[in-house]
Amino acid sequence: MKLMMKITLLFATTIGLFTLLLHDKLKLAVPSTPDNVEVLAKLPKEVDESSGIVAIATGVYLTHNDSRNKPYLYKQTAAGKTLQTIRLNLSNVDWEDITKDDEGNLYIADTGNNKNNRQDLAIYKVSLANPEQVKAIRFSYEDQKEFPPKEEERNFDSEALFWDNDKLYLVSKDRGRGETAKLYQLPDEPGSYEAQLIGSTKLETKVTAADISPDGKTVVLLGEEELHLFRNYNSVEEFYEGDYEKRDIEGTGKTEAVAFEEEDVLVITSEGGSIYRHNL
Template sequence: MKLMIKIAVIMLAIIGLTTFFLRDSLFQDKPATEATTTGSRLEKITALPNEVEESSGVALLANGTILTHNDAGNKPYLYLLDAKGKLQETIKLKVPNVDWEDLAQDDDGNIYIADSGNNNNQRKELAIYKVDLAAPDQVQAIRYTYEDQTEYPPQKKDRNFDSEAIFWNNGNLYLVSKDRGQGATAKVYQLPDQPGNYKARLIGSHKIKAKITGAAINADAAQVALLSEGELHLFRDFSSVDKFYEGKYEKRELKGAGQTEGLDFIDENKLVITSEGGNLYHYTL
């Protein structure tokens, strides 16, 4: 018995010494997974005001304030928030909110409201409203249909004529489709930013297993970010904005962010994101 006790003591001593000398390798942090890495980059700033029950689009204005709106069936109002998410002003517009989905902004500060939600792919009265916030009563309408849509609605597998994502660049508006048929392809359409009636021109697509809910482009037009539920999709190193979908693509998870709907660039390294669940986030690239 005494021999066995001695052997046990010696073994415990060996294990203790081994643990001490190898402690750095045994207990160092494991490499972060993609979800862990991106989770640390996502910061919840605040809950959105009660007035913004279903934030669907967001635009960051030049003075650092945030513009957002609610989804379909809500009042045609834009909500101006400060950087911490506190409501500053409600801008009431005299146009319908059939299904407002996203916001874009041009170099002159005009805001584009995408009344482009088309869940059943049967709408023929799609519109983008151009608004000067200094004169909100003078709204201009850019009305359109998709050049490649011939059925209203098409068969379920072909229902890729909904768009919840828009951004502006160099006189053009870019709409990115939400593939409700197969959830496999984001199509990219282009429209001029002037009022009128148009056929949205299909300029390309990207195979992406996600339903896109928002879009933004950074100030120097070097990065395009798309959003889906709980995911961020980044495009860089493209030859032109018209072909951003051919650039270097990277997907990142937004762990815990829920139904993410709107985004915009704060600067080249940071995004502001809103969720339909009512939260305001920052995400560091």
């Protein structure tokens, strides 16, 4: 009887230790969102590849999917409810970001260029009041001479767009060396242009989105599960010369979109993930 009790006790102890170890491993395997990030809602299934977002009111956003998806804008609430689906008479080659100007015009960046060989890059200007009227801002990069360039020189993809003072700003995603974010400038009016290279900064991340605060004093660049903030710059054209801060937001997944909801409040989305809010 004593032997049987000892065997039973040993078996129970072994099972307990195994369960504890398995629990710890599962906790490590499932990332949790950091304290500085609020999970607002799970994105609905129709927006499982959210690639751009813009706040049009507190708690109300427009977002879209990226390449090979329908050319739709989805009006979302902070609770994850789809209020409206806006169907645009456009192609979605590779939509990567969206921004707006002071008059409420939207700018959709069809600028995804994974292979660095596109010669049909465009930013579409759309008014929510007349979404059927679309104006195209077509462009090439002034410093791109080959389509595609050598692999290490492939820095002509952009997933990041913001507007300021009648200008559009594109930030490159360095697929060649993964170390330099280039800044390009375009007019915000329809036409065909060469995007002007106006600066660059060393940033060891692949930039997936960008935005500028309503007061124009803070620029944010998004990488995967990280934020890059720039403040106290002399001009937007040289924001990368300002004070720099990096913030980790581990556990948020494949973060692809960011926008200012208020002066010091960001909203973020991830592909196949959720809508998040972050206070600066």
